[in-house]
Amino acid sequence: MSTLSPDGRRASDEAQATQPAGRVRTRTGGRSERVRRAVGDAVLAFLEAGKIDFTTVEVAERAEVSRHTIYRWWPTHHDLLVEALSRHVRRVEPPDTGSWETDVRAFAHTVASFAAEPVEIAMSGIMAGRRFPEFNALVIEQYRPVLDAWRQMASRAVARGEANDTHTSQTVVAMLASPLFLAPLMLGHPPTEDEIDRIVAFVLAATRT
Template sequence: MDAAADRVRTRSGGRSEQVRRAVGEATLAFLAEGQFNFTMVDVAARAGVGRRTVYRWWPSRDDLLVEALSTHVRKAPTVIDTGSWERDLRTLAHKLAEFASDPIEIAISSIMAGGQNQVFNALVITQWEPSMNTWREFVRRAIDRGEVRAECSPSTIVNSLLAPMFLAPLTLRRSMGEADVDALVDLLLSGTGPAAGGNREGVPLVGPSRN
């Protein structure tokens, strides 16, 4: 799997890049339509690419899924770190809410929630890891600046931000509205800021590690 991904990454620019983009988008289109049992021939036809090319560059369905998920995740919001934890967190949160409401993302989340294909779930998690690392590092910088308490866990904060946004389209059949996003951000700010305390037992409200 990794070798196949590496092989795809080495082809960039010109016709090769066009083929890669077409195949990734075609595969994502099937996922967005709820069609998970597509074949490599189906993808080739939809992408307008020769079957031999698809089989040569992406020898298995998993390779196609890696390409598709990589194409999708590259569109995920990035952090614009201006040095203001509150402003930057709020900006990122609204962008993430919009991304989570994309039909492709909803379809991917639905497939994962169904738990019927653990290989697919693992591929999604792997493709998201670079973005997750970026967002966790964003929290660490806020901790280093003293805007977030040192005992707070970047992973817990990021997960607390993401979970409602990606679950809302699945459970409520709608994306989080702007007011909902702002309320979530306010909750995270109040629970992680320097002045925030623990619960009645003195236990921090956020995870104890910085991982």
């Protein structure tokens, strides 16, 4: 996976109004947030098409953002991937309804929908091919805090006395999420409502106090 060099950049009015990568101050609905969303969406579109070696110029054109802005905020190919992947994976926030059963059902439907999205399927295919180890490592790195939040959902249920501690929170999350992620890849379609209900029932039975 190549790293793009920012050599040859020149200042512009637009670039001067921005901040370097990692120090961008954003506000909901502000220009910074709109730019970041557009760039992240552009990168995800390339990944959905199975294209890892996209260029800064291609991202700029697709996002309709100045190349100077991209070079200033995201100097490298790695930075662009981090922006896109971090936004993508953090969309699956675990519910916290106060009820283990309700949490499991809501989470299962959220994961089933997320796992069936074309970009997620494409990314799984790229990772399965193992041609881009740096990309695989980056995806895993971005998922790490997300998985921790998912495990906390199970830990809260144990703390409330709604779930047993026979299985680790990691095992419980794997039981719940793994078949939902695998269905679109192995079966070619998202799990049906009946299949989701069966997975939920399996997890609830395994964690019943």
